[in-house]
Amino acid sequence: MKFAALFGKEFRECLPWMLLAAIVLLAFGSFFLRAQAYDMNPNRDWSRGYNPPGTAVEAYRLTFNSPLAMLGPWLFCCSIGLGLILGARQFWIPNFTRTWPFLLHRSARRTTILTAKLTAGSTALVLAIGGVWVSLYWYACQLEVFTVPPPARVFIHGWILVIMGLLTYLGTALSGLSEARWYTTKIFGIAFAVIIVGVTTGEWSLARALAVIAFGAALLLSQLFDTFATREF
Amino acid sequence: MELKNASKYIAGPGRVFMTVLIILIAVTAVQAIAMEAIRMFAFTKHTTERKSEPPRSDEEKRIQRIRQSSRQFLPDGTTHLIYEPRTERGRIIEPRTEQIYDANDHLLWEGPSDKKPYEYLSWAEEPRNYSEAFTPMQMRLTQTFAPLLARTIEIPVGTINNTEQIWRYRPGAECFEGYAIDGQRIGYISAAGFSDSKSKVKPLGAFRLFTAWCPQDSSIPTLLWQTNRHIYQINFEKRQTKLLFESANSDIETITLHAWKDLKPGTKDYIDSKKYRPLLVCITQDGVHHLILREPDQQLSLPGPRCSVTATRQSIYALRHGSGTVPVPSIATSPELYKEWVEQYRDKPRKMWTELYKVSDDGGLELLNRYDWVMPAPGRFMQVDPMLAAQRFVTHFSPPLYSLVFRLLGREFWSNVHRSANQGDFFYTMLQTPQYLRPLNGTVNWVLSALMMGFVFWYGWPRRVSHARFIFWVVFVGLLNVTGLLTYLALNHTAVIKCPACGRRRGLAQSDCIHCQAPLPAPKPRELDLIFRSCC
Numbered sequence: 001m002k003f004a005a006l007f008g009k010e011f012r013e014c015l016p017w018m019l020l021a022a023i024v025l026l027a028f029g030s031f032f033l034r035a036q037a038y039d040m041n042p043n044r045d046w047s048r049g050y051n052p053p054g055t056a057v058e059a060y061r062l063t064f065n066s067p068l069a070m071l072g073p074w075l076f077c078c079s080i081g082l083g084l085i086l087g088a089r090q091f092w093i094p095n096f097t098r099t100w101p102f103l104l105h106r107s108a109r110r111t112t113i114l115t116a117k118l119t120a121g122s123t124a125l126v127l128a129i130g131g132v133w134v135s136l137y138w139y140a141c142q143l144e145v146f147t148v149p150p151p152a153r154v155f156i157h158g159w160i161l162v163i164m165g166l167l168t169y170l171g172t173a174l175s176g177l178s179e180a181r182w183y184t185t186k187i188f189g190i191a192f193a194v195i196i197v198g199v200t201t202g203e204w205s206l207a208r209a210l211a212v213i214a215f216g217a218a219l220l221l222s223q224l225f226d227t228f229a230t231r232e233f
Numbered sequence: 234m235e236l237k238n239a240s241k242y243i244a245g246p247g248r249v250f251m252t253v254l255i256i257l258i259a260v261t262a263v264q265a266i267a268m269e270a271i272r273m274f275a276f277t278k279h280t281t282e283r284k285s286e287p288p289r290s291d292e293e294k295r296i297q298r299i300r301q302s303s304r305q306f307l308p309d310g311t312t313h314l315i316y317e318p319r320t321e322r323g324r325i326i327e328p329r330t331e332q333i334y335d336a337n338d339h340l341l342w343e344g345p346s347d348k349k350p351y352e353y354l355s356w357a358e359e360p361r362n363y364s365e366a367f368t369p370m371q372m373r374l375t376q377t378f379a380p381l382l383a384r385t386i387e388i389p390v391g392t393i394n395n396t397e398q399i400w401r402y403r404p405g406a407e408c409f410e411g412y413a414i415d416g417q418r419i420g421y422i423s424a425a426g427f428s429d430s431k432s433k434v435k436p437l438g439a440f441r442l443f444t445a446w447c448p449q450d451s452s453i454p455t456l457l458w459q460t461n462r463h464i465y466q467i468n469f470e471k472r473q474t475k476l477l478f479e480s481a482n483s484d485i486e487t488i489t490l491h492a493w494k495d496l497k498p499g500t501k502d503y504i505d506s507k508k509y510r511p512l513l514v515c516i517t518q519d520g521v522h523h524l525i526l527r528e529p530d531q532q533l534s535l536p537g538p539r540c541s542v543t544a545t546r547q548s549i550y551a552l553r554h555g556s557g558t559v560p561v562p563s564i565a566t567s568p569e570l571y572k573e574w575v576e577q578y579r580d581k582p583r584k585m586w587t588e589l590y591k592v593s594d595d596g597g598l599e600l601l602n603r604y605d606w607v608m609p610a611p612g613r614f615m616q617v618d619p620m621l622a623a624q625r626f627v628t629h630f631s632p633p634l635y636s637l638v639f640r641l642l643g644r645e646f647w648s649n650v651h652r653s654a655n656q657g658d659f660f661y662t663m664l665q666t667p668q669y670l671r672p673l674n675g676t677v678n679w680v681l682s683a684l685m686m687g688f689v690f691w692y693g694w695p696r697r698v699s700h701a702r703f704i705f706w707v708v709f710v711g712l713l714n715v716t717g718l719l720t721y722l723a724l725n726h727t728a729v730i731k732c733p734a735c736g737r738r739r740g741l742a743q744s745d746c747i748h749c750q751a752p753l754p755a756p757k758p759r760e761l762d763l764i765f766r767s768c769c
Contacts, residue, residue: 046387046389046396046399047393049387049388049389049454050389050392050393050447050452050453050454051446051447051452051454052447052452053447053448053449053450053451053452053497054447054448054449054495054496054497054500055446055447055496055497055500055501056365056445056446056494056496056500056501056502057445057446057447057454058364058365059364059365059366059367059371059443059444059445060363060364060367060371062367062386062387062388062445062454063367063371063375063384063385063386063387064384064385064386064387065381065382065384066382066383066384066385068382069381069382069384071382072379072380072381072382073380073381075380076380077380143415143416146416147399147412147414147415147416148387148399148401148412148416149412149416151383151385151401151403153376153383153404153405154382154383157378157382157383158382160378161378161380184723185252185723185724188251188252188255188723191255192251192254192255195254195255195258199659199660199663200378201377201378201379201380202377202379202659203377203378203659203660204373204374204376204377204378204657204658204659205660208660209378218243218247219247219250219251222243222244222247223244223247223248223251225244226241226243226244226245226248227244
């Protein structure tokens with residue numbers, strides 16, 4: 001009951017930001033996707049794959065972006081942006097408004113409070129960004145929308161971008177809980193999340209990307225719980 | 234178990250790791266910037282010094298000309314030296330002027346390069362530049378988890394105004410998947426040829442390279458597809474996969490092509506098909522050159538060392554270059570070995586040669602001609618390597634741990650890392666850091682580390698919480714140099730006070746004085762404290 005109440009309270013605080021991110025991504029995403037589907041012309045879109053007979057073909061001209069490629073940067077920015085905002089909303093703002101004691105005085109263990117916060121933040125991010133991504137991908141896979149359905153790897157790729165937002169959220173939360181000054185080790189949480197996101201974007205193997213993400217998330221989570229349990233508010 | 238206790242054992246080392254990683258990246262970035270700055274400064278200085286060198290004698294000019302000439306062969310084995318006199322920097326003159334000398338250094342002809350009276354043998358070349366070939370590095374770049382989402386290789390089939398099918402490469406299944414323009418799946422093209430069912434697919438193998446062209450009778454690309462052990466030619470219009478070569482014992486290292494692509498005269502990369510036979514050379518890692526020829530079909534094998542090959546309508550030729558002082562391949566991975574090699578050969582002239590062979594039908598080689606020349610001692614350019622000097626200075630601040638890791642893992646491991654990094658693998662590129670930034674001057678590096686350990690000893694002694702932790706940090710700083718020191722300061726800084734009991738310096742991280750075990754002084758009692766005491 002206590003967990004549910006805490007979860008509800010945290011989720012209510014995340015809800016406006018979650019809705020804002022979902023609306024922005026859905027609006028721009030569906031606009032670009034619809035515009036591209038409307039403009040779809042197989043003869044024009046693959047025209048650079050043809051060459052005059054008896055000529056050499058420049059190999060890179062045979063690589064093509066997925067129809068969802070334009071959504072990628074929006075997905076990435078919304079995911080990282082929402083991660084930063086939710087982390088700041090849940091773990092930085094209470095420092096400025098001095099509301100930590102009001103939350104911690106309840107008859108719930110610190111573990112429960114932190115778990116409720118993290119669950120609410122993660123759920124908000126996954127629902128807002130992941131949910132919109134699933135619906136946009138599902139729309140793109142309809143036969144009448146694009147000539148050839150986008151490959152499954154693009155769908156997984158999109159989810160990796162969503163998870164990068166979760167890592168940013170954890171990094172921001174850790175920085176928010178740190179008692180150090182902002183120009184010293186306080187920013188290390190965000191810096192570490194940026195490094196993990198950077199390494200993942202340069203990775204091509206799914207297994208290795210997931211391993212890097214899991215390792216980064218485990219490290220951030222362990223420190224979050226330790227800091228929250230030992231810190232004096 | 235309480236969360237506080239459970240997380241203590243993971244969070245502590247995790248915090249150290251996270252801090253080390255961030256500081257290590259920052260220190261590496263500073264080192265890289267410093268290295269490039271030093272290199273640029275040294276290069277500018279070196280260029281200025283070269284400009285002020287005294288003019289060369291006629292003999293020196295002749296040697297310089299031979300050194301800069303390309304050595305070409307006529308089909309009868311005659312060798313010529315083609316020299317292109319240097320123009321002023323920044324001036325482009327088309328067509329370029331060339332001078333042709335015979336083997337005895339007599340000038341035979343001089344004039345614009347497009348009007349030379351000789352037709353030399355041209356050789357099979359590796360398709361390696363960005364437009365000619367698609368490499369594993371490019372393939373990986375299309376698959377990275379970057380914000381622009383994954384790209385795919387797609388081959389359209391039809392005409393430019395009427396695309397009928399799209400064949401998309403699936404890296405996981407190592408085959409092509411075909412779609413009709415209405416989105417329906419047609420089937421698969423794999424090592425087993427065309428199949429309409431996924432169960433009949435036979436993977437092409439781990440991708441290594443592809444190059445593409447449109448044959449003279451079609452505008453649809455045909456692909457020459459190289460994997461670790463196989464080379465296929467894939468025709469999407471006819472839905473055919475033709476196995477050109479299969480290596481049973483060793484992976485294919487490189488391929489070279491000559492007149493293989495069915496191109497129209499006058500187009501880029503065209504080789505006169507009346508004079509040359511289509512030739513594909515597969516060089517396997519065991520050093521064997523496998524020659525695949527067409528018109529008529531023929532297959533030959535040549536043993537190493539590495540050579541260039543060509544096949545005219547009359548004969549097959551091989552060209553080999555040699556040098557009296559060839560550095561061993563491991564030099565590329567070791568600045569120390571490179572330095573030793575430079576020291577050994579920098580003051581000695583080098584003997585060089587080029588040999589032209591005729592290849593018989595059974596793969597035997599018959600020497601047709603050989604040209605020898607002597608390269609002067611490399612001189613000052615090789616004596617001063619600005620990159621090595623910059624690297625030596627900057628790596629004074631690298632972790633000594635890098636050297637230990639480098640030695641422990643061995644040269645073979647680092648060669649594999651280097652190879653994978655060259656193929657565009659980001660993970661291996663990062664793994665190369667200890668190799669490139671390990672301390673080149675171990676003594677200075679260890680002295681700096683010892684000084685830092687001394688500082689930590691002085692700084693940490695009054696702040697110590699336990700002896701084990703204190704020793705750990707001193708050793709840690711010794712192994713990681715500047716990175717270790719910054720990490721130590723980031724994680725262990727506490728204020729120090731003078732102990733009211735014994736008068737010596739003590740940190741505030743623990744309640745009892747490390748010298749006299751006296752507790753921290755309590756604040757003076759005030760009036761309100763009585764109220765609190767009575768109620769608690």
